[in-house]
Amino acid sequence: MNKRSGDRSATVLFAFFWFAYSATYIGRLNYSACMPAIMAELHLSKAFAGAVGTGFLAFYAVGQLLNGLIGDKISPKYMIGAGLFGAGTANLFMGFNTFVPLMPVIWCFNGYCSAMLWSPLIRAISEWLPQHRQTRAGVGIASTIPAGTIASYLSSALILRLAGWRAVFLFSGGFLILASAVWAAGMAGLRKYIAAACAQSEADRNARREQAAAAGRKETLRSALKLFVGSGLAFAAFGILFNGVLKDGVTLWVPAFLKEYFGVSPAFASVLSVALPVASVFGAYLSVGLNKRFFDNEFTTSAVMFLISAVSFTLLILLGVKNIYAAVLMIAASSTAMLGLNTMFLTFIPLYFKQLGKSATVTGFLNACSNAASSVSSVTIGVLAARGGWNATILSWVCIAAAGLLICVAGRKRWAENRGLISRGIEEENPQTV
Known part of the structure; x- marks a missing residue:
């Protein structure tokens, strides 16, 4: 061909x-x-x-x-x-x-x-x-x-x-x-x-395995435990949990927030909510552009995405609650960042595991974590909003974004050390622990 x-x-x-x-x-x-x-x-x-x-x-x-x-x-x-x-x-x-x-x-x-x-x-x-x-x-x-x-x-x-x-x-x-x-x-x-x-x-x-064997390296990260601990996926798993809350859990409750906080009709709240998926289209391009041009580390890029989300929700508390359009803009900024982070964790990180024959396994594991967090947060956000009000709920989103940022910062060094080895289908000669 x-x-x-x-x-x-x-x-x-x-x-x-x-x-x-x-x-x-x-x-x-x-x-x-x-x-x-x-x-x-x-x-x-x-x-x-x-x-x-x-x-x-x-x-x-x-x-x-x-x-x-x-x-x-x-x-x-x-x-x-x-x-x-x-x-x-x-x-x-x-x-x-x-x-x-x-x-x-x-x-x-x-x-x-x-x-x-x-x-x-x-x-x-x-x-x-x-x-x-x-x-x-x-x-x-x-x-x-x-x-x-x-x-x-x-x-x-x-x-x-x-x-x-x-x-x-x-x-x-x-x-x-x-x-x-x-x-x-x-x-x-x-x-x-x-x-x-x-x-x-x-x-x-097969060629990479032969090269690894010739160099005296172990063949692959075969066990699920080694894959999870040795590669830095443990940090990714926690990071994607927080992403699931902010990407899907928050989005689910945006129409209710707009209706209850600003007193608009359900139809108008739904129309404004369409801005979220429209804006989030640019999230993948943003994260990939930042990663390619500045960071060259999916965890560092994801930390920046969490930072954007935390700042957006902080501004929502300070300024957005005074104007519905400003509120939608702040939430859309977070939504864009969270899709960018989602792209890093659920698309680009799994691609490194091609030579280990585990791209689908890693994707499925991380996606399961994300959706588990989404399903739980869809309930807990409603409970928190009913009991503590929307300001307290938004503050919890700031805290979740901050926690995600810290997780990504903590995992970036481990990922930088191991992703090259993983992409070549070989195991680190002196594996460390998280």
Whole structure:
């Protein structure tokens, strides 16, 4: 395969990556958009309706961990296709289902299927794309999060208004099953390119192992404990926990904060909240630009992202509470920084583990930590706001950002010492402890 043909195939392959992951948001955020209509029509309690959403988050977090482990054993083309098809099937069942107690089961299944994409996707980027295209791909794939979020909310709102909540799930299910067919067709068309890329990745991995053996180094960081402690992932795990709170937990409660604090209508609060995913598109470009130009250390860059978040929420307390537009601007600044940090931890750090054959495992583990924090914070933020008020809640966000900053500062030296060895698939000769 010549270089021009290979570059063209890599570009087409990334387009399929972007399409597949963006598509999942159509079928995972639609429940939130439809929840008021579902509760009104089926006379559901807030507790039951909330339990359906919580079940999704719980199975999504568990699925990230399990599918991360599986994703290093099974080809991404099968994992991603199965995830799209399974999520589509769950959405169709949700649209046709008339037995209310079955709703949590269906949506938990959707949570697990939706978790089958990200970890295999990061593995595919690390193994199927040439090295010089991986940074650009890492930035580009991060844009699927805000793009998919906006597409999901807009399509759900339109269909909900025109045809009702069941039609939203039927549309989402049909779209995801179609997406799985498009993915399968795309992978079939690129099978020669993918086979060649996989063969090259395996050859590179074997060559590095032989070099390590010749130099008298141990082969790899095989055990999960060594991988977690020796590489600095322990710091990343705690850092991504704080990121999960500030990225997803805070975002969930922004409409309620704007409505209650400034007394605006729910519709207006929701419209203003759209600014968050729009602004966060630039987060990945910001973090990658800073890392490439100034820091050359994912932990240092992440510390700066936490600093931006802490400053933003401090300004929100001091100035933003006086003006709703200033408040949205401050929260959007934090949201942008948190997506940038998320890109460092869930895309670029796992790429270093390619030669160890553990890119998907590391991605799944860190993503599970992030989603666990998101699901817990979605409840605790509401409790804190109800008992202590929004000023106390925002102050807690400042403290969380500060704690995340300290974790990243503490871990940056360990990561700088070990990431080169990890990327070469070898173990440090004199391993240290955290």
